[in-house]
Amino acid sequence: MTEISHAGTFAIAGRTVKRMGYGAMQLAGRGVFGPPKDRPGAVAVLRAAVESGIDHIDTSDFYGPHVTNQIIREALHPYRDDLLIVTKIGALRGADGSWNPAYSAAELTGAVHDNLRNLGLDVLDIVNLRIMFDVHGPAEGSIEAPLTVLAELQRQGLVRHIGLSNVTRTQIAQGRGITDIVCVQNQYNLAHRNDDALIDELAASGTAYVPFFPLGGFTPLQSTTLSDVAARLGATPMQVALAWLLRRAPNILLIPGTKSVAHLRDNLAAASIDLPPEAVAALDRIG
Numbered sequence: 001m002t003e004i005s006h007a008g009t010f011a012i013a014g015r016t017v018k019r020m021g022y023g024a025m026q027l028a029g030r031g032v033f034g035p036p037k038d039r040p041g042a043v044a045v046l047r048a049a050v051e052s053g054i055d056h057i058d059t060s061d062f063y064g065p066h067v068t069n070q071i072i073r074e075a076l077h078p079y080r081d082d083l084l085i086v087t088k089i090g091a092l093r094g095a096d097g098s099w100n101p102a103y104s105a106a107e108l109t110g111a112v113h114d115n116l117r118n119l120g121l122d123v124l125d126i127v128n129l130r131i132m133f134d135v136h137g138p139a140e141g142s143i144e145a146p147l148t149v150l151a152e153l154q155r156q157g158l159v160r161h162i163g164l165s166n167v168t169r170t171q172i173a174q175g176r177g178i179t180d181i182v183c184v185q186n187q188y189n190l191a192h193r194n195d196d197a198l199i200d201e202l203a204a205s206g207t208a209y210v211p212f213f214p215l216g217g218f219t220p221l222q223s224t225t226l227s228d229v230a231a232r233l234g235a236t237p238m239q240v241a242l243a244w245l246l247r248r249a250p251n252i253l254l255i256p257g258t259k260s261v262a263h264l265r266d267n268l269a270a271a272s273i274d275l276p277p278e279a280v281a282a283l284d285r286i287g
């Protein structure tokens, strides 16, 4: 049993993955734009992740753009049969690094082909439609047009399964009327708890919830309570933040991001942390 197996598994997209995965966004350059300073280091992180038993990697072709997927290909292609690579479409990067909505049929189709080419795949396992009505958080609005395009690409055999990202409960319901939704990827962590009720609803329907920014993202979580709990357990605050997410709900799949093998190993060790009830109660109060 590998260390991360302690966190358990979850059934998604017709297979079973470990609940501790890896998010590849941090492997691009500063601001998720352009190449990283240390490309061999990025390759090493991905190889260490898979060697440690990780079988779920989150990415997008708009990281870089193209750069992160090309590094994944360099590091891991040909891919292990049990590796689930989840990507996302719905945005394009401006020349200044800006993140812009890209929902036309041509843009969505182009994005699927960009992912296929740069990852070196014939079919994408899961594609999340990233909703950009408000780039910083879910905002209401119909997702019918872009999701119908993605569902058509699924019918053509380019995409196996579909998920949604940065969405509201209403949009998930609308999406389920169009196609099967296997996962939802929204911002959620110890301090950002807007989706508490949604997570429980998705758990009841067996749908994976994949929190992005599990460690706080570009501004890692800082909390005296978190630091105190971590010190009492002999763990790091980041490890405790991940352990809390694993305990929060069985349908939560983790994709913490790092460009450092040392941080990767720290994060994987969080799978072995059993939080005592008093620690959970203290951490719950942070949100």
Ligand SMILES: NC(=O)c1ccc[n+]([C@@H]2O[C@H](COP(=O)([O-])OP(=O)(O)OC[C@H]3O[C@@H](n4cnc5c(N)ncnc54)[C@H](OP(=O)(O)O)[C@@H]3O)[C@@H](O)[C@H]2O)c1
Residues within 6 Å of the ligand: 022, 023, 024, 025, 026, 058, 059, 088, 130, 165, 166, 185, 186, 211, 212, 213, 214, 215, 216, 217, 218, 220, 238, 239, 255, 256, 257, 258, 259, 260, 262, 263, 264, 266, 267
């Ligand atoms: N759907 C969406 O809209 C969306 C948006 C954002 C992200 N995502 C996905 O979610 C994944 C996770 O989000 P994220 O990577 O942005 O944020 P995150 O996992 O919350 O945090 C990453 C940050 O934490 C640092 N870090 C990681 N492990 C650490 C450790 N053990 N100790 C100290 N610092 C540590 C990283 O720096 P170092 O590199 O120095 O370790 C990086 O600055 C992404 O990789 C991406 O795949 C999706």
